[in-house]
Amino acid sequence: MARARTPSRSNHELVFRSARKGEEGTLATVAYRAFQAGDPEAWLRYFTEHAHLALDNVIVAETDGQLVGYVASLDLTMSFAGADVPFQGLSSVAVLPEFRRRGIADRLVRESLRRMRRRGEALTLLHPFRLSFYRRFGFGVCELRDVVRTSPDRLPDSVLRRHVRAFSRPRDEPLIKQAYDVARADTTGQLKRSDYWWDVRVFKRSPSGAVYVDPGSKAIAGYLFFDVPEGGAYGAQQLVVRELHAPTPGAYRGLIGFLGALGDQYEVVELTLPRGQGAPLLDEPGIRDEPIVYETAARHPAGLCPPAHTAQRRSVLGLTAAGAMGRIxxxxxxxxxxxxxxxxxxxxxxxxxxxxxxxxxxxxxxxxxxxxxxxxxxxxxxxxxxxxxxxxxxxxxxxxxxxxxxxxxxxxxxxxxxxxxxxxxxxxxxxxxxxxxxxx
Ligand SMILES: CC(C)(COP(=O)(O)OP(=O)(O)OC[C@H]1O[C@@H](n2cnc3c(N)ncnc32)[C@H](O)[C@@H]1OP(=O)(O)O)[C@@H](O)C(=O)NCCC(=O)NCCS
Structure with a gap:
């Protein structure tokens, strides 16, 4: 007699749960296959060594015993108008290519939010790959960045650049860390950096740097880190400032003056600044290589629409870029x-x-x-x-x-x-x- 077949519970059913110890290798493979970036070893280190990642806070999607996607949330602390405030950094949502567009990432993010709330978390931030994907969960753009891309000689010069010297990690590491902690006191959004963060997220990216030495106290009162992306021919190179902390007027003017003196070498200096700090830096247009934008003055005071050749050229001082999204x-x-x-x-x-x-x-x-x-x-x-x-x-x-x-x-x-x-x-x-x- 043929036995009645019991329906299989795992028949393409999706299960959402926390990752378990021992699954780090599988997670790394999923991440590598989903992103097709980095390398498998680096992803393995992400899951095994990250100081702010607990496997409990990595939610995985599983179907028929196969791990097909995950989302991780990191335990982080940021400066918040003079205080330190904890938040969850939602990072690296990933779904295997052959499981896309069937709502798996959507369910992962919702599950992660529900678990945060149960744990008593108040806030979460993330860096969106696409704004519309995250707006459906109640995330809004909360970090607005001013991006200035200018030829160096448009930056204000200052004699204080004489107090700027090259950054050297062996000598300056502890002093830079102190300068960062002083600078973040009056900010919102600057992480409380663990040794892991300094090492893996800052110094291992081997940025070049410059420090401003206060002429009175001889202390490092400000610094900047920068990269020179490969590919720019000599004379057309670009210098991208990755981090600038200059909490005193002298440090700010000195470091900006340092960048301003590099015009014979670099075609463009790019700075990413907190909202509102881009425009005051420049008194000439700051976006060096953006297409020229013409305002078509559709609403002329006299109710006329002037012909295109009378349209005014817009002087672009900087761009506003969307940074992190946040959610209460x-x-x-x-x-x-x-x-x-x-x-x-x-x-x-x-x-x-x-x-x-x-x-x-x-x-x-x-x-x-x-x-x-x-x-x-x-x-x-x-x-x-x-x-x-x-x-x-x-x-x-x-x-x-x-x-x-x-x-x-x-x-x-x-x-x-x-x-x-x-x-x-x-x-x-x-x-x-x-x-x-x-x-x-
Ligand atoms: C980004 C990523 C995680 C999305 O995963 P996903 O599981 O395909 O996402 P979802 O299915 O939940 O949603 C994607 C879209 O498919 C739609 N969708 C969901 N179910 C669907 C279905 N059954 N049929 C058709 N479309 C569907 C969603 O509505 C969404 O639409 P949108 O374009 O309007 O936003 C995935 O593409 C990925 O791993 N990319 C590489 C890694 C990466 O970039 N991660 C994010 C940066 S940290």
């Missing part, structure tokens, strides 16, 4: 973490009604009280002055990447002008900026 994972925990409301002495009670595409069962209406002891957030809709907004917009306001008042005026959030003004006042502070060597 837990509204109450995130608002309590932000150091600025207390620092600014903001007081008042407002309400926020938050749409969240992932945590759809969680409360969405909150009453928020800004008081001397900090920010208290509880589910409720008692407060009269309320704002209705997506978690993406709330996160952008939280990191100072967008103004609640502007968003209200533009119709991207809805509600009370008083509540919007209070949020802007509460979260005012340095803009989120991670830069190249804090990317994960």
């Amino acid at each position: 994972v837990d509204v109450a925990a995130a608002l309590a973490l932000h150091p600025s409301p207390r620092k600014h002495g903001v007081r008042g009670a407002i309400g926020v009604d938050v749409e969240d595409p992932v945590f759809t069962d969680a409360p969405r209406a909150f009453d928020v009280t800004f008081a001397a002891r900090g920010v208290q957030t509880a589910p409720g809709s008692t407060a009269g002055d309320r704002l209705s907004l997506s978690i993406e917009r709330l996160t952008q306001i939280y990191f100072g990447a967008a103004s609640a008042r502007d968003l209200l005026g533009q119709g991207f959030v809805v509600g009370s002008a008083k509540a919007a003004a209070l949020l802007d006042a509460a979260f005012a502070g340095p803009p989120l900026f991670l830069g190249t060597f804090n990317a994960f």
